[in-house]
Amino acid sequence: MITADGLKSGDKIPSERELTERLNVGRSSVREALRALELLGLIETRRGEGTFIRDFKGNQLVQLLSTFVLQDDKAKRDVRETKYFLEMDCLRIILQKGANQSLGILAALADEKKVNDDEFFRNVVLLADNHLFLRIWVILKDYYNSQDFERFSAKPEEYALLVKELESGDEASVLGQYRKMRNLSVNGRQEPASF
Known part of the structure; x- marks a missing residue:
């Protein structure tokens, strides 16, 4: 979806409701996936603003891989x-x-x-x-x-x-x-x- 929508670091991703509809999955599944992505440092949630793609460099990929x-x-x-x-x-x-x-x-x-x-x-x-x-x-x-x-x-x-x-x-x-x-x-x- 990130590739299809042409999103890059700093861009806002769709809301939980929109992701639920687009991916045809339950809201709890979307929420759990977003939490996992945030723990991995791939996205960040800003209170009152939404969820954004983080600027993750190769160094973080190395940390993810090693984890x-x-x-x-x-x-x-x-x-x-x-x-x-x-x-x-x-x-x-x-x-x-x-x-x-x-x-x-x-x-x-x-x-x-x-x-x-x-x-x-x-x-x-x-x-x-x-x-x-x-x-x-x-x-x-x-x-x-x-x-x-x-x-x-x-x-x-x-x-x-x-x-x-x-x-x-x-x-x-x-x-x-x-x-x-x-x-x-x-x-x-x-x-x-x-x-």
Whole structure:
């Protein structure tokens, strides 16, 4: 309904009575749903004015996600693994779609002295042109960055090698370079740090 009506943060949502009619549900169900949305910080009720959509940023989405999904340490560790698998799938999609013709922005990012990993892989996900993957990746990245995980940083030449492998079109070489950058074993798990 928010999308259909073109509502954005700060806009007033319909009254309980109107929502009951539009959604064809009981008023108590609407009231309960509104209460849940308010507890989640997605809407706010102003006495005498109505209910409004709140300005919720990615940071709050991360908090919402962690409240419901990431409640144990194993799930938190799985965030990194899931993010990495998603990035590998995006690399595969680029190869399958022949999007390796549009690698200029990745090459430019790889040429920088200090490559921003998040920016580089955001562009990888954008090149894959899968909006659901992009949304999931952004949430995973935000959560990953909000935790005390060790910050990942590959050498600029490793990003350049990944771009070169993408240009070659060889999936095994692309994924091999990605695993090397991320210090992953063949099964995708992170190898223990070597001393």
